[in-house]
Amino acid sequence: MADRPSAWSAYRAVLGARLRAQTAYRGSFAMEVAGNLANSGLEFAEIYVIFHNVRALGGLDLKASLLVFTLSRVGFSLADGMAGSMDEVPRLVRSGTLEVLMLRPLSLLGQIVTADLALRRFGRAVLALGVLAVVLRIVPVPWTPARVALLVATPVAGAALFTALFIVAGAVQFWLVDGAEATNAFTYGGSYAATYSAAVLPLPLRVFFSFVVPAAFVGYLPTLALLGLPGPAGLPAWLGWWVPAAGAAALGLALLAWRAGVRRYTGAGG
Amino acid sequence: MPVLWAFAVGGFRRFSRYRAATVAGAFTNTVFGLLRASVTTAVVASAGGTLGGYDTASVITYAWLSQAVIAAVHVFAWTELAERIRTGDIVTDLSRPVDLQWQWLAADLGRAGFVLIPRALPPLAVGALTFGMNLPTAPGPYLFGLVSLVLAVAISFACRFLLNLAAFWLLDLRGPMTLYVIVNNLLCGLLLPVWWLPDWLRTVAAATPFPSMVQAPVDLLGGRVTTPGQMAQTLAVQAVWLALSLLAGRWVLARATRRVVIQGG
Numbered sequence: 001m002a003d004r005p006s007a008w009s010a011y012r013a014v015l016g017a018r019l020r021a022q023t024a025y026r027g028s029f030a031m032e033v034a035g036n037l038a039n040s041g042l043e044f045a046e047i048y049v050i051f052h053n054v055r056a057l058g059g060l061d062l063k064a065s066l067l068v069f070t071l072s073r074v075g076f077s078l079a080d081g082m083a084g085s086m087d088e089v090p091r092l093v094r095s096g097t098l099e100v101l102m103l104r105p106l107s108l109l110g111q112i113v114t115a116d117l118a119l120r121r122f123g124r125a126v127l128a129l130g131v132l133a134v135v136l137r138i139v140p141v142p143w144t145p146a147r148v149a150l151l152v153a154t155p156v157a158g159a160a161l162f163t164a165l166f167i168v169a170g171a172v173q174f175w176l177v178d179g180a181e182a183t184n185a186f187t188y189g190g191s192y193a194a195t196y197s198a199a200v201l202p203l204p205l206r207v208f209f210s211f212v213v214p215a216a217f218v219g220y221l222p223t224l225a226l227l228g229l230p231g232p233a234g235l236p237a238w239l240g241w242w243v244p245a246a247g248a249a250a251l252g253l254a255l256l257a258w259r260a261g262v263r264r265y266t267g268a269g270g
Numbered sequence: 271m272p273v274l275w276a277f278a279v280g281g282f283r284r285f286s287r288y289r290a291a292t293v294a295g296a297f298t299n300t301v302f303g304l305l306r307a308s309v310t311t312a313v314v315a316s317a318g319g320t321l322g323g324y325d326t327a328s329v330i331t332y333a334w335l336s337q338a339v340i341a342a343v344h345v346f347a348w349t350e351l352a353e354r355i356r357t358g359d360i361v362t363d364l365s366r367p368v369d370l371q372w373q374w375l376a377a378d379l380g381r382a383g384f385v386l387i388p389r390a391l392p393p394l395a396v397g398a399l400t401f402g403m404n405l406p407t408a409p410g411p412y413l414f415g416l417v418s419l420v421l422a423v424a425i426s427f428a429c430r431f432l433l434n435l436a437a438f439w440l441l442d443l444r445g446p447m448t449l450y451v452i453v454n455n456l457l458c459g460l461l462l463p464v465w466w467l468p469d470w471l472r473t474v475a476a477a478t479p480f481p482s483m484v485q486a487p488v489d490l491l492g493g494r495v496t497t498p499g500q501m502a503q504t505l506a507v508q509a510v511w512l513a514l515s516l517l518a519g520r521w522v523l524a525r526a527t528r529r530v531v532i533q534g535g
Contacts, residue, residue: 032444035448049461
C-alpha cells in the first residue's frame with residue numbers, strides 16, 4: 001500500500017487543476033467576481049433602503065442589524081464557496097456522472113464539493129469579512145473573553161450551518177429528482193431569512209427558520225449574545241452561545257442525510 | 271398573425287411539460303412570500319403603521335402579489351437567445367419568414383400565459399390564508415391589472431432580448447446578465463416597494479423600465495392605483511417603455527445581423 005498516493009494528494013491534484021482552470025480565462029473570471037460582489041451590494045441595498053425609512057427593525061437598530069447581516073453573509077458566502085456545487089447533484093444524477101464519481105476511490109461528497117470549489121464565490125467571503133471588521137468597530141459590543149471566542153467561532157459555525165443546508169438539499173435530490181428547485185426555498189430562503197432579525201417573523205416561521213432551517217443561528221442569535229440583548233418569544237438569547245454546537249450538530253445530521261440519500265440511489269448502469 | 275399565434279401556443283405547451291418544476295417554483299415563491307410579507311410588515315410597524323402609502327394590509331397584499339407575478343414577468347436571468355447566438359442556431363430563427371423579435375416575443379407571451387396561473391395561485395392562496403390579503407372587490411383593478419401584466423411581460427422580454435443580443439459581440443454573458451438581474455430586482459419593486467426607495471434612487475428607478483415590470487402591475491392589481499387618471503398614467507408609462515425597449519432591440523438586431531456570416535450548412 002505504500003506506493004499508493006494518499007487521498008489527500010489526490011484531492012490536492014484535483015483542487016489545483018480546478019483553481020487553475022477558473023483563473024485561466026481572466027476576463028470572465030473578473031466579470032464573475034464583480035457580479036458576485038455586486039450581488040452582496042444588492043443585499044446590502046435592501047438594508048440601506050429599510051433603514052432609510054425606519055430606525056429599528058425586529059428589535060435591532062441599524063448597527064445591530066448590520067452585525068446580523070454581515071455575520072450571515074460571511075457564513076453564507078463561505079458555505080456557498082465550499083458546498084454551492086451541491087446544486088449540481090440533480091444534473092449529476094440525471095446525466096449518470098454520479099456513477100463515474102462513485103467508482104473512484106475517493107469520498108463522493110468530497111469529489112462533488114471539490115468539483116466546483118468556486119474562487120469567485122470566495123470573493124464574496126473576503127468582502128463580507130472586510131465589512132465585518134468595519135461593522136465591529138461601530139457596534140458597541142461589551143467585550144469579554146467569552147464574547148471574543150464566540151465572535152471567532154460564529155463565522156465558522158455559520159459556514160457549517162449553511163454547508164449542512166446545502167448538503168441536505170443535495171441529499172433530498174435523490175428523492176426529488178424532478179422538482180430540484182424546491183430546495184431553493186430553503187437554501188436561498190434560509191439565506192434571506194438569516195440576514196434579518198428573526199423577531200420580524202411570526203412565531204411559527206421564527207421557530208421553523210431557527211430549528212428546522214437554522215437561519216437564525218447564523219447571524220441573529222450570535223448578535224443577541226454578543227450585544228447582551230433579550231430574545232423574542234421562542235428564541236431565548238442564551239441560544240446564541242450554542243451556535244458552535246448547532247453548527248456541528250447540523251453538519252452531523254446533514255452527513256447522515258447524505259448517506260441515506262446515496263444509499264437510496266439506484267444507478268442505471270451509466 | 272396565425273404564425274405568431276403558433277409561436278405563442280408553442281411557448282405555452284413547452285412550459286406546460288415542466289410540471290414538477292412549476293410546482294417547485296410555486297413552492298419557492300410561497301416561502302419567499304412568507305418571508306417578504308414578514309419583513310415588509312415589520313418595516314411598516316416600525317415606521318408607525320404607514321410607510322410610503324402602505325399600511326399593514328396593503329403591504330401584505332403587495333408582498334404576495336409581487337411573488338405571484340414575478341414568474342410570469344420573469345425578472346431573473348435568461349440566456350436562451352444568447353445560447354442560440356453562441357451556437358449559431360440563431361441562423362435557423364433568422365431564416366424563418368417571421369420577424370425574429372416578434373417570434374420570440376410571441377413564444378415568451380405563451381410561456382407567461384402558462385406560468386401565470388400555476389405560479390400565482392399557490393402563493394396567493396397561502397398569503398390569503400396566513401397573512402390575509404386585501405384584494406380589491408371591483409372588476410376594474412383586475413381588468414387594468416391584467417393589461418398592465420401583459421405589458422410588463424412584454425417589457426421584460428424586450429429588455430432581456432436586447433441584453434441577449436450582446437452575445438453577438440461578447441462570448442460570455444454571465445457578468446452582464448448578473449448585473450442586469452441585480453439592478454432589476456432592486457429597482458422593479460421586487461425586494462421592496464419602489465415607493466420606499468430614497469428619493470435619489472427612486473429618480474434612478476423612474477429613468478429605467480424596471481418599475482414597469484413589477485411595481486406597475488402590482489399597483490393596479492392591488493388597488494393602490496385606483497383613479498382612472500392614475501391607471502391611465504401607469505399604463506401609458508408602460509406603453510412608452512415597451513415601445514422604447516422593442517425599438518432598441520430592433521435597432522441593435524439590425525446592426526447585429528449584419529455581422530452574421532452563414533457558412534452554408
